[in-house]
Amino acid sequence: MKGFILRLRRAKNEDLILTVLTEEKMADYYRFYGARHSILQLGYCIDFEEERDSGPFLPRLRRVSQIPFHWLYSRNRLMLWQRFVQLFEPHLRDTQTLERFYFDLLFEAARRWERQNPKRIVCETHYALLRHEGRLHPLDRCYICERPLEKEVALMQALIPAHPGCIYGSALPREKLETFFDTGKTTWLDDDEVERLYTVSMRGL
Ligand SMILES: [Zn+2]
Missing domain, CATH: 2.40.50.140 (Nucleic acid-binding proteins)
Known part of the structure; x- marks a missing residue:
């Protein structure tokens, strides 16, 4: 196997x-x-x-x-991959049997790792996992104060939205995040925004 x-x-x-x-x-x-x-x-x-x-x-x-x-021979790509796969063990721990989804998700990510920006793949793979597990929060209300979100949104672990002021987190434009949440693609985010999203994703699945 x-x-x-x-x-x-x-x-x-x-x-x-x-x-x-x-x-x-x-x-x-x-x-x-x-x-x-x-x-x-x-x-x-x-x-x-x-x-x-x-x-x-x-x-x-x-x-x-x-x-x-x-890409296993590219030091930087391998290092980013190793950091990413380490997030799966604590997330899946205590589960006896798993759906094939998780293996397929990683295999698809590994296949894309050679040609695309690994940080974008991490963000998109994390999104696919949250969506599959039904854990995506809508971008309408702040998780902390429960008031409506504005033009800028900060994200907590598991991409949970909040006001930047409520979590002291760096912000992303809400409109762009909505496109990401609708499509699962980071195409409309620039590299700087992807970096911020990546940092959130790497806090844990
Ligand atoms: Zn708030």
Whole structure:
């Protein structure tokens, strides 16, 4: 099966414990150190088999191969990717089975990562996730004081809108945010605005 490595912890003797998001679940796996094993890093998409005869211990990873993306060799793109995928583990923790949606969402993001601005992809992927989970707040009232929003809107974690004065946050033009919320595309936001939106998204899903 295929999966993204969302978390990677060292165990004894250079062994690893990996948290992997597959098409149907997020699970922990044990990976024994082997000199000839390929090196695994946070964020990699891998193809693997799971070995379940390990009794009370974690299932083991077998026959691991990496699904290659060109941008893995670009230090900056890889770093941005690793920061982004780390947000998924706390978000999906405590869920037993998952819809395929989450794997597909990350796979699509990874596919686009080479050619497009990664920060825009983060914003658009985060939006798609909130929309899918029914957590998008309409841009009409401030979450804090509940009064109508004006021309400038600040966003809290999970893109919850507020008055810039109510949360001391940097503001974005409401009209542009509405277009983003309608289309899921950042096309109408300039790079500076995307940077602000990205900062909010990276606070957590
Ligand atoms: Zn307010």
